[in-house]
Amino acid sequence: MPTALNALETPALLLDEPRMMANIARLSARLRALGVPLRPHVKTAKCIEVALAMTGGAPGPITVSTLREAERFAQAGFRDITYAVGISANKLPHVAELLARGVRLTVILDSVEAAVAVAGFMRGRREGLDVLIEIDTDGHRAGVQPESPDLLAVAHALQAPQVALMGVLTHAGESYQCKGDEALRAMAEQERAGAVLAAQRLRAAGHPAPVVSVGSTPTALSAVDLSGVTEVRAGVFVFFDLVMAGVGVCTPEQIAVSVLTTVIGHQDHRGWTLCDAGWMALSRDRGTAAQAVDQGYGLVCDAAGQVLPDFIVSAVSQEHGTITHRSGDPTRRLNLPVGTMLRILPNHACATGAQHDRYRVLDESGGVAREWERFGGW
Ligand SMILES: Cc1ncc(COP(=O)(O)O)c(C=O)c1O
Structure with missing residues (x-):
């Protein structure tokens, strides 16, 4: 029997499993139609059960953002893992340990220095290491x-x-700044074309370069042609968040993670409702601040997950959240008694998730059917 939400101590991280499965099905269907496999990024979830759902029930190819993730997923049977942060020499002994355990680990780099370090480290070793050169297709961050x-x-x-x-490998992180479907489609094409061009140049120079890996959630959901691409990496699509809603690739109703919180007080003359989700539970991420709709530290829903339009967590301290109307008008306050449970949708699912050690997993009934461990660290 699922546990009712009001039996939980708050704050608690909730994961709506039906919404998560719908998000996975949506991207999978798109990529199937485009004929390109998914290598999901599991950095958002950092959870074995979620990663299994993303790879269709059995361990499949994944992308990770830390070697800790590589360790944990390898222990759970995932053997084909791309570590998609530029490799540094001080991590190579850890990489070698994973290779020795039979993990097919791929690392990425974008400099001659890193390439020399990797080549030097691998010389004379028994296991081989696969490497992808990171390509900068949008001026966002790293890459050649x-x-x-x-x-x-x-x-x-x-x-x-x-x-x-x-x-x-490339990641069009600038897609988070795109406004409108046309801009998103253009960014997806820019990501594809840049990666394919780089691979073609390598091949022309005599390197086989069979892998062309692209991906971010906005471009994965916007691409109309992925010719020449061999895999798509997307991660946050599994849960979505308010930043993705602001970009326009989901609605708040599709966001699968939220923080359950309890009303602990009011300052009626200021229009404040205080709750027990501060920055420790929500994170300090303000990713929507630069978007058309600033969601503060999160958008407020009732305990069943219905959005309470225009109520946001407008301020946080460590363990307090201040809920106000987004207008700041004190007469438009949330009139709910102390003890009422609410849910807060996060700006950035990766950052909010990182504050918690487990998911309370909701089934179709809206009750907590199970708990899934979530891990962090390096
Ligand atoms: C290298 C790399 N690949 C893929 C992704 C997945 O992108 P998203 O979280 O938009 O799905 C990320 C996310 O930061 C990334 O850094």
């Missing part, structure tokens, strides 16, 4: 420009018997 001569210099520096240059 697709047309840059540096691409071939990095590839050249990787020449070593135990190193296989498998291809290229």
